[in-house]
Amino acid sequence: PEKTAKRRAKHLNVHEAGKSDCGVKSNLKSIPGVMTIRGCAYAGSKGVVWGPIKDMIHISHGPVGCGQYSWAARRNYYIGTTGIDTFVTMQFTSDFQEKDIVFGGDKKLAKIIDEIQELFPLNHGITIQSECPIGLIGDDIEAVSKVKSKEYDGKTIVPVRCEGFRGVSQSLGHHIANDAVRDWIFDKVNPEAKPAFESTPYDVAIIGDYNIGGDAWSSRILLEEMGLRVIAQWSGDGSLAELEATPKAKLNVLHCYRSMNYISRHMEEKFGIP
Numbered sequence: 001p002e003k004t005a006k007r008r009a010k011h012l013n014v015h016e017a018g019k020s021d022c023g024v025k026s027n028l029k030s031i032p033g034v035m036t037i038r039g040c041a042y043a044g045s046k047g048v049v050w051g052p053i054k055d056m057i058h059i060s061h062g063p064v065g066c067g068q069y070s071w072a073a074r075r076n077y078y079i080g081t082t083g084i085d086t087f088v089t090m091q092f093t094s095d096f097q098e099k100d101i102v103f104g105g106d107k108k109l110a111k112i113i114d115e116i117q118e119l120f121p122l123n124h125g126i127t128i129q130s131e132c133p134i135g136l137i138g139d140d141i142e143a144v145s146k147v148k149s150k151e152y153d154g155k156t157i158v159p160v161r162c163e164g165f166r167g168v169s170q171s172l173g174h175h176i177a178n179d180a181v182r183d184w185i186f187d188k189v190n191p192e193a194k195p196a197f198e199s200t201p202y203d204v205a206i207i208g209d210y211n212i213g214g215d216a217w218s219s220r221i222l223l224e225e226m227g228l229r230v231i232a233q234w235s236g237d238g239s240l241a242e243l244e245a246t247p248k249a250k251l252n253v254l255h256c257y258r259s260m261n262y263i264s265r266h267m268e269e270k271f272g273i274p
Contacts, residue, residue: 060131066093101137105137
């Protein structure tokens with residue numbers, strides 16, 4: 001169409017010899033609500049950081065579209081049995097309707113958590129990945145998380161404020177997800193309630209590798225052949241227990257700096273892990 005052609009014309013040009021560039025207009029912020037080549041804050045949290053953690057269930061809280069769009073879109077390989085100890089390729093959504101926008105979705109979210117516990121009792125934790133409408137209508141996902149966590153004997157339930165409009169690229173979603181790990185995993189772990197962790201001088205964590213196509217497995221093999229012990233992978237083929245064990249590492253090996261520098265800096269400052 002003429003209107004689209006006019007807009008797209010800025011993104012295509014011919015490079016002429018001797019000129020430093022061809023004047024293409026690029027590197028612009030994405031428009032929230034428009035499907036573009038880049039994701040939003042929700043995509044950064046659900047699709048990148050939290051989604052590959054295999055033994056947790058990640059609820060796309062909001063209309064069905066975002067969950068559908070993020071469902072099995074990346075090749076985050078993992079070992080396990082779907083529906084038993086891994087849930088990566090399953091889509092869980094609160095499927096918001098107009099009435100939920102008007103009256104709020106807190107009760108619906110609580111009901112969904114109950115259903116998840118009934119249908120998949122072997123899950124090790126739940127995250128609530130909030131989509132745009134959740135922030136717009138002000139649903140209190142933190143309160144629901146606390147109530148349900150208490151109801152299910154201190155179960156790990158993490159509310160993630162990753163509404164898409166918070167960042168017009170997925171990078172802010174990485175930061176929000178990192179902060180959620182800090183606040184709802186690291187700060188809430190009771191070491192006495194967990195099995196004893198026997199530390200060694202050679203414990204390392206692979207941070208920021210999502211095992212897309214199995215690359216984290218290759219990194220792990222190389223590190224272990226060097227004589228190191230990999231105690232956690234973040235977050236490809238990763239588990240909640242590995243997240244909880246990471247502060248015991250002697251070194252964080254950072255692969256994707258862009259998505260995991262925040263939590264790595266925090267661990268360096270708080271736990272002294274280089």
